[in-house]
Amino acid sequence: MAEKKNQEYNHRLIEKKWQLLWEKKKIFQAKNKGKKFYSLMEFPYPSGDGLHTGHVRGYTAMDIISRKRRMEGFNVLYPIGWDAFGLPTENYAIKTGISPFKVTKTNTDIFRKQFKELGMSFDWSREVNTTDPNYYKWTQWMFLQFLKHDLAYKAKIAINWCPKDKIGLANEEVVDGRCERCGTLVEKRDKEQWLLRITRYADRLDKDLDTIDFQEKIKLQQKNWIGKSVGVEIEFPISNFQFSNKEDTKIKVFTTRPDTIFGATYLVLAPEHKLIQKLKSQIINWDEVLKYINIVKNKSELERTSEGKEKTGVELKGIKGRNPATNQEIPIWIADYVLLSYGTGAIMAVPADDKRDEEFAQKFNLPIVKNYKPAGFEDFGKQVVKFKLRDWIFSRQRYWGEPIPVVHCQRCGIVPLSEKDLPLKLPKIGRYEPTDTGESPLASISNWVNTRCPKCGGRARRETDTMPNWAGSSWYYLAYAMQGISSTLREPISKYQKTLKYWMPVDWYNGGMEHTTLHLLYSRFWNKFLYDIGVVTTSEPYKKRTSHGLILARGGEKMSKSKGNVINPDDIVKTYGADTLRMYEMFMGPFEEAISWNDDNIFGVLRFLERFWRLKEKISKKSKSDQKFEALFHRTIKKVNDDIESMAFNTAISAMMILLKEMERREFVLKKEYEVFLKILSPFAPHITEELWRKLGHKKLIIEEKWPKPDLKKMIDLEVKIVVQINGRVRAECLIETGAKETEVLELARTLPDVNKWLIGKEIKKIIYVPNKLLNLVMV
């Protein structure tokens, strides 16, 4: 009885065993030579909840690809690490008083264990952690390079402020006017902030998308976000006014439709436009103007955009502009539908052509010309390119992030730390709350804050802002390559150049769509900068980018703790095994699309694995299969191969299910064929296939075997089924040798009663023949 039980498929008896053996043999450790393949899935934020089913989907997909590449002879790097700085850990620390260092340690331990239990073929020797001082030393080093090249600067700007998290947010972190993390309404606050000049790279970030293999929807989203538009800057003279400064005699507007200039009947400035203050003395209704400016200033972003888009504005009375095309005097208005941050902060309004201008003109009774004559594109100004992309707000007023390595010296101003003084370590503290003044808790640690200026030796204060959690993830793909040298990141940068050149770019990068305008754009920018200063040799970090769909709870809702509908992958692994979970998540539907979890369907793949396990009993010593089976067999090898490449994992598995059924139906299974089947299944279900491979008596592991190639000649059937249609409707089918000519098929078709009865007394007008597929007889 016990003996019999051992022979049944039991994941508990095999999965751990192989995981330990892989680890012991260091089978997944990448070398730094050979034909390389760098596959990457976005590294996780190690939250206290552990891995969720969505993680499993993405990591399994890249694990399948990585395992296949290894069998194809590539030197594969499939690394893993932890993006561990960030708010949830800090908030947890505030709530419990437990140090974020400790929380991070606990959480990464859990994640690591879970990944191992899933059989992920990570190179654990290259594990990185963004909160490790050896790691963030480099994040800080890169910040200093930005600073050195004038790409990091501090400025007082109106930022998005989350009053609950007490933190400034980048534009990319504001969703529908609310904080991306906690959903609180975002306020505007004037604050000194660090910014990175990502806008200097806007054009390259846009253009270079054409050189890389990203999914179209990803490229589109990035293009929309960068928002490149080509237009013309046109100067409208201000009439009836004497200026001391010549520059101030004109209002510069940006338009993508300079051809509509003859229809421009008024000008609009953004309320924050600098010129307004300069024109103050000439504006008759200044009180009214000032009142409007203040109202706009105090409106939140959400209010400004959500008030039904009802247009508001005030005319600047006392001054007029002149349309250079018509030479007519036109009024000048200010209105908040014109944004200071885009173009020149001023527009020429063409109410006949632009919907917003039309609404505004109607509300305030401004003239609308129809039937104006079109102008040439550059007749009244010169062509310029504008972007929607804004500079990246790079500082956060929080504890749990990389300290920004500069000091503020009373005499020298902002002074960067010397590179040899990195890392600037985050001091351990007892309280993690942000201060009410909106400063980081670091500000209250006087023995850390008060320091000496590296330049003059005088008194100085450390910068207390920290970096956003997008910093560490902007270059982690480089860290994996660097990490390989000696398992540390301690060497000077020159030591890493060879290995960086060898590994970069990442060959295949998978991740979530939610990171398209954040992480993906930031890291491309970061890499381009490092390319420009000679640290890396490719200007794009990722050759190919794909994305996985979300996994939703049953019924299509998002999984969430509050709804109690969260599926814990640990439970599935425990009950059914890692191989079953991996295969289920790959089989459940199209990889790129969102899909609902359904426990019932797990049994489908579990049964498949159990049946596969039993198949070994049918192995025979015979040496040849029939041609028909071989055709199916080789077609399956090809399909599994091609489907993995296009991430159509669901149909790859379905093809293997069909093959299994066919092999069960037959009286015997050839050992050769069985082994090939094991190999093509192995990336999906690595444990059971290693076990069965070993049971066949092999000493080597299946992961060390070669990926099978289909025999294209054997894929072709000797006979094919041809569908016979009459007037496009299927009436019969017949078997005929592959590659038969039209006349042969027609001759055979005529003999079929189901065809013949439609032909009686009628004339065939036209014959359409698709070789090996279909014959369509068109009748009168």
Added chain:
RNA sequence: GCUCGGAUGGCGGAACAGGUAUACGCGCACGACUUAAAAUCGUGUCCCGUAAGGGAUGUGGGUUCGAUCCCCACUCCGAGCACCA
């Protein structure tokens, strides 16, 4: 509002250089094995019709010998952007 996806059995989904719609899986029904149940295996499973045949891929048109696939109009769902001149 704009941009991009999507809509196929009871359910998840296949089929895309226009060529047998519903592969594969789940569920369900019946049968075999069991004293019995579970498990397993086998058969069936879009709708109407005894059949011949007809109707079905969100809706309505069009192109074509032939349309899930291409074109036009619309409805609904999802994602992204959102006064970007």
